[in-house]
Amino acid sequence: MKNISKNNWALWLLMASVFMMMALAAREVAVEKGFEPLYVNVVFVSTFSILIALYAIIIDILTPILDWAFKRMGFKAKTKIESTKAKNNDNLVIDYATTRDKTLKKQEQRILAIEKKVITYVGDIMSPYLSKQDLSILIENVINFIHLNFAPNFDASVAVKTTRVLTTADLMHFGWNIAKPFRKSGAHTALFLKQVFADAFRNTELQTIERKLRNNPMCGTIKINPDICGNKQSVERKDSRGVKTTIPQKHNTESVSAKECALADMADDDVPMPYELGNNIEEDEDAA
Known part of the structure; x- marks a missing residue:
């Protein structure tokens, strides 16, 4: 039952409903056979429990095999590492803005x-x-x-x-x-x-x-x-x-x-402030 999580609870709910219908069908068969009511209920509970247990065992066995197969084919599930990378990418935008401001200040000093x-x-x-x-x-x-x-x-x-x-x-x-x-x-x-x-x-x-x-x-x-x-x-x-x-x-x-x-x-107050960066200054040394 360790595979029941936020990611696959819906699948377990669906399979439990299917197993419930199969257990009810087994109960009906037991009634038709003339079983006592106590045994009929035992058949129902036993059938449902056995099906759930088998499904859990199959999932435990197949999940690692399927993960290995998908990795071999190049498919990778989204992990916490990828989420961390996404957050780091957001931080890169902020770092870019900071770096840009520093670059503009340096360029202004150069001008x-x-x-x-x-x-x-x-x-x-x-x-x-x-x-x-x-x-x-x-x-x-x-x-x-x-x-x-x-x-x-x-x-x-x-x-x-x-x-x-x-x-x-x-x-x-x-x-x-x-x-x-x-x-x-x-x-x-x-x-x-x-x-x-x-x-x-x-x-x-x-x-x-x-x-x-x-x-x-x-x-x-x-x-x-x-x-x-x-x-x-x-x-x-x-x-x-x-x-x-x-x-x-x-x-x-x-x-x-x-x-x-x-x-x-x-230094006089009448001297205009430096013009906005990027207007005319270029690195090219060709003649104007």
Whole structure:
């Protein structure tokens, strides 16, 4: 009787009903044979008990055999282990959400670090060619630009003027350098340059700016630098034969007054909050 459980009680109830009908049939046979009432009841009880006992013995013998046969055929019954695995799968969803939050926080920190390096680059490169006020305006424009998810639309009042030392080619190189870490498109970069350096590009079409962003990358005062967020920058030198070579050079970390102003501007309350993750940052190192 040990096989009676929550899983097979219905089957036992059904079989007991069948055995009851068979015991009643045996009783009727005993009545027809002229047995005494006492013996008739004994036949009924005995028949029912014997059938139940035989069924229990058969189940005890056949169940292990059937389980073994089903396992051999690849069938497996659902066990507590599978239930535990299902619960663990539910926990995995929670773990995934936690891991995702941690990943997003790390990515946000990475973006902020890149932004700081870009602004430092702006202070280093442009401070010799801009007044302190224009440098501050340029830094604010750059911050706004890298946070935009659409085409820039800067007002004429935020345009800055550079010295005659910088050519339009230099400014194009500058625009490409600051746009690349944030995967800005060439069209948006050209529009940014056209609006922010309005005087320098007053006679230059947007299509021309976009097309020539990387022209002559190693020529001019500001050169194309695809690694402004790295620890090294490239400088051009000539050997004794006059052949140009590019030599890695460590980034100068010494502070200058203009750069200090640039970094101080980043702490102002007016600086926009970091843009939402996943907008433009990608791992691909191809040109913007």
